[in-house]
Amino acid sequence: MLEVTGLRAGYGEVTVLHGIDMAMDKGEIVAVLGSNGVGKTTLNNAICGLARPFAGTVRFAGVTITGWPAHRVVGAGLVQVPEGRRVFPNLSVRENLELGSYRRGRANRTRSLDRVFAIFPRLAERASQKAGTLSGGEQQMLALGRGLMAEPVLLILDEPSLGLSPLLVEEMFALIRTIAAEGIAILLVEQNVVQSLEIADRAYILEQGCFVLSGSAGTLLQDDRLKRAYLGI
Amino acid sequence: MLQLSILAPAVLNGLMTGAVYALIALGLTLIYGVLHIINFAHGALLMLSLFGVYFLNRLAGIDPYVALVIVVPAMFALGYALQRGIIARTSHGKDENVLLVTLGIALIIENLALFFWRSDTRTIDVPYAFDVVDVGFTFLSVPRLVAFGAAFVVAGLLWLLMSRTDLGRAIRAVAKERQGARVVGIDVEHIFAMSFGIGTACVAAAACLLLPTFYVTPQVGNAFVLIAFTVVVLGGMGSFTGALVGGLLIGLVESLGGLFLGETLGQIGIFLVFIAVLLFRPTGLFGDRT
Numbered sequence: 001m002l003e004v005t006g007l008r009a010g011y012g013e014v015t016v017l018h019g020i021d022m023a024m025d026k027g028e029i030v031a032v033l034g035s036n037g038v039g040k041t042t043l044n045n046a047i048c049g050l051a052r053p054f055a056g057t058v059r060f061a062g063v064t065i066t067g068w069p070a071h072r073v074v075g076a077g078l079v080q081v082p083e084g085r086r087v088f089p090n091l092s093v094r095e096n097l098e099l100g101s102y103r104r105g106r107a108n109r110t111r112s113l114d115r116v117f118a119i120f121p122r123l124a125e126r127a128s129q130k131a132g133t134l135s136g137g138e139q140q141m142l143a144l145g146r147g148l149m150a151e152p153v154l155l156i157l158d159e160p161s162l163g164l165s166p167l168l169v170e171e172m173f174a175l176i177r178t179i180a181a182e183g184i185a186i187l188l189v190e191q192n193v194v195q196s197l198e199i200a201d202r203a204y205i206l207e208q209g210c211f212v213l214s215g216s217a218g219t220l221l222q223d224d225r226l227k228r229a230y231l232g233i
Numbered sequence: 234m235l236q237l238s239i240l241a242p243a244v245l246n247g248l249m250t251g252a253v254y255a256l257i258a259l260g261l262t263l264i265y266g267v268l269h270i271i272n273f274a275h276g277a278l279l280m281l282s283l284f285g286v287y288f289l290n291r292l293a294g295i296d297p298y299v300a301l302v303i304v305v306p307a308m309f310a311l312g313y314a315l316q317r318g319i320i321a322r323t324s325h326g327k328d329e330n331v332l333l334v335t336l337g338i339a340l341i342i343e344n345l346a347l348f349f350w351r352s353d354t355r356t357i358d359v360p361y362a363f364d365v366v367d368v369g370f371t372f373l374s375v376p377r378l379v380a381f382g383a384a385f386v387v388a389g390l391l392w393l394l395m396s397r398t399d400l401g402r403a404i405r406a407v408a409k410e411r412q413g414a415r416v417v418g419i420d421v422e423h424i425f426a427m428s429f430g431i432g433t434a435c436v437a438a439a440a441c442l443l444l445p446t447f448y449v450t451p452q453v454g455n456a457f458v459l460i461a462f463t464v465v466v467l468g469g470m471g472s473f474t475g476a477l478v479g480g481l482l483i484g485l486v487e488s489l490g491g492l493f494l495g496e497t498l499g500q501i502g503i504f505l506v507f508i509a510v511l512l513f514r515p516t517g518l519f520g521d522r523t
Contacts, residue, residue, distance in 0.1 A: 048416070050416070070418070071418040071419060071420045075418060079416070080416045082412060086410055086416060087413060088405070088413055088414075090408070091405055091406060099399070099402050099403065099417050099419070100417055103419070150418065
């Protein structure tokens with residue numbers, strides 16, 4: 001469903017990604033793992049149309065979407081929940097969610113809203129509150145809920161666990177599994193290696209702009225190199 | 234002391250002038266207050282709209298109120314094209330560039346107007362220009378009353394647009410969180426251009442309501458643009474209620490200042506009120522405190 005080949009991307013003169021190849025199927029949870037500054041968000045933005053790749057192609061649902069503007073990519077059903085939440089602080093929780101279906105899923109807005117409120121009862125309680133007054137965890141839920149409003153085919157989650165308490169991280173990962181069970185493919189871009197591998201089907205390890213390791217989550221968890229580098233064992 | 238028969242008409246006239254200021258400021262508060270596009274071309278676009286209304290009347294005999302349905306969409310389209318085609322492309326998102334580009338656009342429009350239409354003061358003749366209603370202690374001009382009412386209608390429509398439609402929500406979203414807007418599929422450049430277009434449509438509406446009792450020259454915008462910026466900041470950036478109340482207040486202060494201090498010195502009142510408000514409420518009368 002998602003096919004990335006030879007993707008090179010970066011900012012200005014600096015190349016961050018040096019040829020990325022990856023593929024994803026319907027209904028999969030795939031994790032892209034790596035520490036800070038290895039190019040995870042760049043990859044994400046290049047796929048979503050927020051940054052124009054230097055070279056390579058991105059195909060989604062059989063269509064080449066390389067270089068499409070972000071709003072067209074969203075229209076095709078590839079939706080990102082960005083790093084740092086990026087909720088609209090000056091809009092109410094309800095308005096934030098409504099705008100989630102700005103480009104896509106507008107016809108089912110009421111139904112989607114009920115569904116998101118059912119998944120996140122906290123958001124229902126705070127529906128008329130300004131998003132800027134929510135706690136970090138609530139904002140993350142709102143960002144995720146806003147992403148779901150667009151009825152995504154593929155949802156990219158950029159560091160959903162960032163800045164959350166361990167308990168909330170646990171809750172967030174459980175939610176991601178619930179969402180995936182509804183048939184939405186999930187690309188999880190994370191630093192949190194262990195917990196990501198626990199819910200993912202497959203994973204890619206990103207280092208210095210290249211994938212250095214990939215495979216099923218179970219195999220990777222047993223990999224000696226990975227254990228040394230990320231798990232400290 | 235001053236007689237009520239002098240004071241009351243001054244108050245009412247001030248409020249009616251203020252309504253025109255409010256109409257012009259409403260467009261600006263959307264462009265400048267919400268999206269922070271420092272639009273120095275606002276006055277020039279008002280002047281262009283006034284010429285549009287003028288020529289429609291003189292050449293085609295179209296009533297200025299009927300001209301609303303022509304001038305408002307036309308100026309919307311021009312505003313959209315200016316933002317998307319010139320301002321966005323040349324400013325690269327930098328405020329100082331926006332300021333210079335819009336100032337440049339204003340200079341070009343004004344000088345083209347001077348070149349083609351010269352600096353003559355022009356007016357139109359409509360049969361109702363001098364119609365008045367008797368309110369007992371004074372007479373009120375009908376066209377100016379219409380403009381007064383229209384300011385409230387336009388403010389109400391803008392408020393509905395911003396709070397009840399996806400376009401309005403998207404404009405507010407883009408104002409604070411551009412990256413977030415992109416990830417929900419909002420075409421940010423389109424939203425900027427729509428806002429600029431709507432703001433320009435507001436000055437076009439102001440022009441249609443103004444011309445029955447006013448004149449047009451290529452420099453006519455200058456008188457309004459500074460006051461419009463004052464009203465936007467005084468009322469609170471991006472607040473439509475603020476633009477409305479601010480406009481009326483400035484009109485009132487100007488009128489009363491003129492009454493007590495004379496025409497030329499009367500203007501000082503505007504800036505005294507402006508400074509006083511900003512001293513005690515830096516975010517303006519109706520601005521968000523956050």
